[in-house]
Amino acid sequence: MITVGKTNRIGKPIDDYKGGASTLCKGCGHDSITSSIIKACYELGIDSHHLVKLSGIGCSSKTPAYFLKYSHGFNSLHGRMPTIATGVGMANRKLKTIGVSGDGDTASIGMGHFVHLIRRNIPMVYIVENNGVYGLTKGQFSATADDGSFLKTGEINHQPPIDLCALAIQLGCQFVARSFSGDPKQLVPMLEAAMAHDGMALIDITSPCITFNDHEGSTKSNKYTREHRQPLHDLDFIPYYDETLADYKDGEKFSLKMSDGSVLKLLKLDKDYDPTNKLAALSLLSDMEGSNTIVTGIIFKGEGKKTFQAAENMIEKPLSDLSINEIKPGTQALLDFNSGHQ
């Protein structure tokens, strides 16, 4: 086969990482995130056959149809994507998993599953495309809408928002990041690092709803987010197979080593923020509560927590790859059962 044009390290053109045409509103933040996912997967040279894309229900959850056409996808039930992801992780621990969710899907109907997904540490990249509203049902507030923000109709939200990043850190998630759909420069290396992390990685991305929550007075609009975001650092991701990695010295300050050997460099720090300090991370998010500032970047990166499959002492071989002979139990259990009940 002759490949025309640019290809990545496994010889695939970027087109191979695209999906079907988006049916979201023109200018939707989610489409920008989709582009970043495509770019990150292309740059990393991801093998699409060994990746699955999962989602719940909502505008965000439609997006897995728009990227990685050669990967299996599952647009499941509202709020239940974490349960599907858990099952997939149990069945085939070799698969990479990208889960796309929204603020309604995660912070309301699926909250119970979300927290247990973190507790189990199922390896996956969990993306929340966070716009503060229910887009697909025409613009009702979600549980991440800021106190005092208002809808186009003038309706004001009087309830405080749930900070998914703070929640995730508290629950022991080892990779917690926040970004903005309009900042691919930050988002792409962030996604790449998340995919290199062996465990659950949460990326909470402000992704403005162009139709229902992009007006004056919204705290999740493009304008507001651009004006109020404060990146903690610039990111530079060096994958494990990159030759420049040789220059990297172990223990270098403000560089995060990923489970697969890749390194995420944190550059141009405005202040001395250490994302490996859990208390500092929680303190930072606590300071931001009720403020106008949206900090973005790697909020927390821990290590040492076992993945669900490791904690459960699973065999390395995916259960889905077991042959019938391997699945089939021997007769001992039956013999023991029969003699035990006579």
Place this chain on the structure above:
Amino acid sequence: MVSKVKKINDIVIEVATENGSGSQSANNILMRSIFYMGIPVSGKNLFPSNIQGLPTWFSIRVNEEGWVARKDEVDIMVCMNEKSVVDDLKKLSVGDTLIIEDSLKSLINRDDINIIIVPFEEMVKEICPNARLRRMVVNLLYVGVIAHFIGIDEKTIVQAIQKQFSKKPEAAKLNTDAVKFGLEWAVKNIKPSELYQLNTVNKTAGKMLVEGNEAVALGLFYGGANVVAWYPITPSSSTMESLIRYLKKYKKSADGKNEFCVVQAEDELAAFGVVTGASWAGARGVTATSGPGTSLMAEGAGLAYFAEIPAVIVDVQRMGPSTGLPTRTNQGDILACYYLSHGDTKHVLLIPGTPEECYEFGFEVMNLAQELQTVIFLMSDLDLGMNNWMCDPFKPITKEISKGKLLSKEQLETNKGFKRYADVDGDGIPYRTLPGVESDYAAYFTRGTGHREDATYTESSVDWLKNIDRLKRKHDTARKMVPESIFIGTGKQRRAIVAYGSSDPAVMEALFILSKTHGLEFDYMRIRALPTTEKTNEFIKNHEVVCFVEQNRDGQMIAIIRSEKPEDALKIKPILHYDGMSISASAIVKQILKAEGR
């Protein structure tokens, strides 16, 4: 005293105790020692939804002819619990026997029964110096007293104790001593019964006493279940606990790793989601629950049906609605599970009626889910699942484990693609691929929304009809794949009885009584699956009067049959039992006689 007919090897013993007192172990020893005398026996544990302190009963039916369904009448009542004595006394007929703890004797308000007062509480102090253990050990004393009273062989009691405490020699000794102490007291103080006696026969040789839940678990295990996701709920928990035990013991790799994975989920929605995700990705997922759990799984069941993902739900039914009577038996989920979810869903249900079938269908359901690519229910109930049933040892399953219509990389490359929802074989069952197959032709997008044959999104009515009608064809294919009904009788009778699940022993006994005592002959069909097979439909069609025995208020199976075969609607007579107790033959006989105008 009124004279009663002497009964040999035909007794109902009921023991009333307090739950959490350890009486279950004593009752099992009592039941098993009778079983070891070669006499058919069954035990029904009637327990409260509580851990300690509420009344609980254990009913043992001994019957040499093998009639071991629950019986409404009690011959010997053992009263150990002050709270239930007054009601317990009402269960006895004139001339029956009461064995009662001495301190409760002031509560006896009858003089038409045979009363045996035993100082159990005093005796246990003598035999058991450890005060904490007395609550438990006292129960062994009544085993000894009953043994003398009805003639249980002491050897078989020791054998039963050894079985119960095979790994705890100290407990075995304490229990044996206590039983002997009770027996010695009885020898000195009471005469053996003139009415009820047990004689050793040879009708249980080689047989087992099994709870349906553990049999289902063994079947699932042999069906290759390797992802278990569950949320604890009575009366299903022991199904998953048994399966997990088998997996941990027999499914380790050479280096001690698990060739399976278990998750105790955050709720039943999650349990079913995990099963769905795991099966979608190529594992063999299963969950077990009861009515409230299936309600929570309803949305997921619709997705598994429509997106065509293999999944197995074991529903051990209990009394509802809501929490209902969580520790009482019922067949009240048949209708709900058949149609579980919203929209045009219709599922496959396997309905075992014996421990052997629990085991066989446990295997079968794992295969059928893969072969039909859908959610399949195994409908058990509390009576079948949690009580002890006599059966033959299980035979090795000769069928092979099936993965269904799964396409390999080679097939995909040869065919240059596939259409996920196309009916290639005319049976309504499409082909599928798993993530991880290294072919650009493998991927497809799974969704609960309208989809074309190639799995792409559509809202077209034409595509919708094509797909939903194919799913109906698949349901009709299932009709030919599910276990056939069991047919008993000549097939030439005008009247028939139809039943399913745990009603079987009571129906069999009722057939005997109706024939012998009332001269009424019936053919009998036991349905073992939905959708109904062709032969099942024929059977109903070929009989003039069809009495449907169900353990629910509204006749849920009847509703399904009437809706699918309206031409047969009028010949169906509902015989319904729904008080939470296991169904008895007399409950069936009474209603049938009434229906017959007798």
